[in-house]
Amino acid sequence: MILSFLEWLGSTPWSVALLESLYAWPLLESTHVLSLGLFVGTAVMNDLRLLGWTMDRVPVAEVTGRLLPWTRVGFVVMVISGLLIFYSNPVRYYQNIFFRVKVVLLIVAGLNAFVFHRGVHRRVAEWGLDALPPREARIAGAVSLVAWALIVVTGRMIAYNWFDCSLQPQPDWVNWAAGCVIQP
Amino acid sequence: MLLPVFEWCDATALGAAVRNSLWLFPVIESVHLLGLSVLGGALLVVDLRLLGVGLKKQTIAELAGQMRPWLLGAVSVMGVTGFLLFLSESIKCYYNDAFWLKIETLPVALLFSFTVRARVAGAGGLDASLRTRIVGAISIALWFTVAAAGRWIGFSG
Numbered sequence: 001m002i003l004s005f006l007e008w009l010g011s012t013p014w015s016v017a018l019l020e021s022l023y024a025w026p027l028l029e030s031t032h033v034l035s036l037g038l039f040v041g042t043a044v045m046n047d048l049r050l051l052g053w054t055m056d057r058v059p060v061a062e063v064t065g066r067l068l069p070w071t072r073v074g075f076v077v078m079v080i081s082g083l084l085i086f087y088s089n090p091v092r093y094y095q096n097i098f099f100r101v102k103v104v105l106l107i108v109a110g111l112n113a114f115v116f117h118r119g120v121h122r123r124v125a126e127w128g129l130d131a132l133p134p135r136e137a138r139i140a141g142a143v144s145l146v147a148w149a150l151i152v153v154t155g156r157m158i159a160y161n162w163f164d165c166s167l168q169p170q171p172d173w174v175n176w177a178a179g180c181v182i183q184p
Numbered sequence: 185m186l187l188p189v190f191e192w193c194d195a196t197a198l199g200a201a202v203r204n205s206l207w208l209f210p211v212i213e214s215v216h217l218l219g220l221s222v223l224g225g226a227l228l229v230v231d232l233r234l235l236g237v238g239l240k241k242q243t244i245a246e247l248a249g250q251m252r253p254w255l256l257g258a259v260s261v262m263g264v265t266g267f268l269l270f271l272s273e274s275i276k277c278y279y280n281d282a283f284w285l286k287i288e289t290l291p292v293a294l295l296f297s298f299t300v301r302a303r304v305a306g307a308g309g310l311d312a313s314l315r316t317r318i319v320g321a322i323s324i325a326l327w328f329t330v331a332a333a334g335r336w337i338g339f340s341g
Contacts, residue, residue, distance in 0.1 A: 028338040034331050036217065038222020045225040048254075055250045059243055066239045070232065152221060154213040160210065 003181065006090040018088040025088060032081040039074025040148050042067050049133075050141030056131035061124050095178045097163045102154040109147040116140035190278040199271030209272060213292040220331065221269050223258035226251045227297075227327055230305055236312030242309025244316065248273030259294070266334075286333035291324035 048054040049063045093099045120136040165180035202208045230248050232238035276282040304319045
């Protein structure tokens with residue numbers, strides 16, 4: 001059912017035009033990739049502070065308060081460009097194993113941020129001046145770094161067609177993981 | 185004149201190894217992308233500050249000092265991985281306009297970062313001046329050009 005909706009989505013005129021465009025799609029994807037520098041870059045610096053690996057004399061509240069707004073700007077750009085890229089070829093991305101892993105990792109990263117901000121970060125006034133933040137904060141920083149690094153890598157790997165449903169025969173595990181619909 | 189150099193690069197065993205391997209190029213390129221992320225962060229923390237925004241309660245000099253090892257590390261990682269990627273497709277790069285834009289802008293960006301920008305940031309206090317803003321803007325413009333041209337290598341002939 002999801003598949004037939006996505007097939008319809010991919011057949012809409014704007015989707016087709018975007019995928020077949022000479023410059024629009026490359027510019028869109030370039031925006032997505034270059035915005036990594038802003039989004040992941042500032043997030044990394046925030047996470048490194050949480051680990052106590054950089055700017056350890058800067059209060060954590062200031063790093064999160066003054067750097068994260070830029071991370072948020074980057075996040076908006078990444079989401080909008082990412083959704084548009086998905087829209088350009090919905091079925092291919094939906095059935096791409098790397099894309100599926102990336103989505104799971106995005107959820108993990110989001111949950112990690114949510115737990116951090118609702119949890120130990122609420123008490124940042126107590127520990128924010130310390131060079132080395134408490135264990136929960138360090139774990140949040142580490143999980144964030146690993147998650148976003150894997151998100152970047154899986155995102156890049158989406159372009160490879162090694163496990164594409166359209167390139168049968170594929171091993172059974174690929175067909176299962178990618179949700180390929182095999183014609184009898 | 186440079187073509188023989190590029191042909192030699194293209195024929196190296198290292199270049200061939202990356203080119204012929206199924207997974208080496210993706211792995212090297214992924215590391216290149218991760219380096220890009222760290223480089224972006226290390227640059228922006230200081231460039232935003234030079235522009236007068238971001239971590240305004242810290243002096244520019246302090247932030248520049250903190251970011252320096254990450255800047256150096258990221259540049260090194262990107263240099264090594266970039267060179268390996270280049271070896272695997274040197275001839276393609278030779279005939280690629282985006283490659284030339286990148287390879288000509290990169291030394292300018294590096295030179296600027298480690299001379300003018302380093303000096304201005306190293307002496308930077310709490311206030312952003314016209315000079316710090318210009319330096320920050322130039323830094324962002326140069327590195328953005330390097331990154332954008334780099335991405336465009338894959339999209340052009």
